[in-house]
Amino acid sequence: MQKVETTRHIVDPFHTDYKKQLSWETLGVDLLNAAENHAAIRGFGMKDVNDVNYTWVLARLVIELDVTPKVYQDYLIDTWVENVFSMFTNRDYAIHDGKGCVYGYARSVWSTINFETRKPVDLLEFHGPEFADYCAPELPCPIAPYTRIKPLAGAEIVKMHKVNYSDIDFNGHVNSMKYLLHLRDIFPLEQYRKQRLRRVELQYQKESYYGQFLQFFMKNETENVYDVEICRTDIQTDDKGEVCVRARLIFE
């Protein structure tokens, strides 16, 4: 069986930002759905695991775009499984126009967890050893791997967000791309006028739920590099809660 699946998209005007460029959240959701399409065809998609009370969750995501697709342009997403380690699997993506122009790449790490206990399973045991047959470590994904983003000391709280109905997905927790949306909204429109977001890294550490408060702590020690810790609390407070997500955004 082929190892890569490709989904085809067009940058619709209503999926762009004010600069008529594809919004990163739309791209992010497209990456998730491209993963789902690839997995479903091979019998280990969301429906397959949900039916037996398990689910796929995203542990890490890096997206790096050298060029942001513009309105009315085509963009194709190629995705494949790079490799599998007991509890984690790496999935890579190439984002291109289908005619030789590569916009960028993405890397992700996924786990299968039990819907009730939220504990990860051994993937080859759970999905069967044939899961390894889909791996294509030989395919190139020429972007830097994840940075181990260190805990932030003395960072300032720059934003607070109460988790709403629309933040919650079918996994019952805040959707991974909603964190990206709220992260992007930390920055003023003026910043997007002058600069372009080039790379985003997200490390998902804990889930957050409806009604919780998300605190955004940020540090900007290197030019154009913003490290953010998103923490969750049950009450509205500036006292730092538990870290849910560590993120790095790099502008240029």
Added chain:
Amino acid sequence: MQKVETTRHIVDPFHTDYKKQLSWETLGVDLLNAAENHAAIRGFGMKDVNDVNYTWVLARLVIELDVTPKVYQDYLIDTWVENVFSMFTNRDYAIHDGKGCVYGYARSVWSTINFETRKPVDLLEFHGPEFADYCAPELPCPIAPYTRIKPLAGAEIVKMHKVNYSDIDFNGHVNSMKYLLHLRDIFPLEQYRKQRLRRVELQYQKESYYGQFLQFFMKNETENVYDVEICRTDIQTDDKGEVCVRARLIFE
């Protein structure tokens, strides 16, 4: 030329809410893009008008769903122009599964405005008399027309939202579907557990911009019917600002 265009969609898992049902904002954006697809094929799409410094804006939208599409289901959107009056054109939609099951319908009213002055043009004058040839008033759209939602007196402020980067679209104002997202987030998750949103009406009256504050005033005088006024202010205050959007949400 045929008068109806159809776009085909699947309810991807990451475009659903926590109940694995298609999110209304995703459907709303799909309706906008279906309109754009229909118009672009006929030479009066967003690009055609943007190129000469005009743009299309939505004045009214009603969506009514008897059945909310569920994850992995197909949904097709048929759209056509119902009629045109000097400054306004009515566009209708049918949302169905392509096999005889109708999920619901939608009605919308659009204007073409000058990008700088924000003033609407006479549509037949601007787009040419052939615009009228695309009208199909004979096609059925069996949902109640717009309610003239009256100004709310003595309504309570239930929410305030500062307009962020992600709220702004290529027209430089808060995107019409972002109002719908923020409206839906007024209601607690518990309400969606017990009830289903059946009908939404939106009357867009004024634009709102980056950095402004949106105030949400709400009244619930009839069971399951919620009227909301969204007002804009330049500063954070409970004093009522100018009305941008009047909305009605009907649950069942």
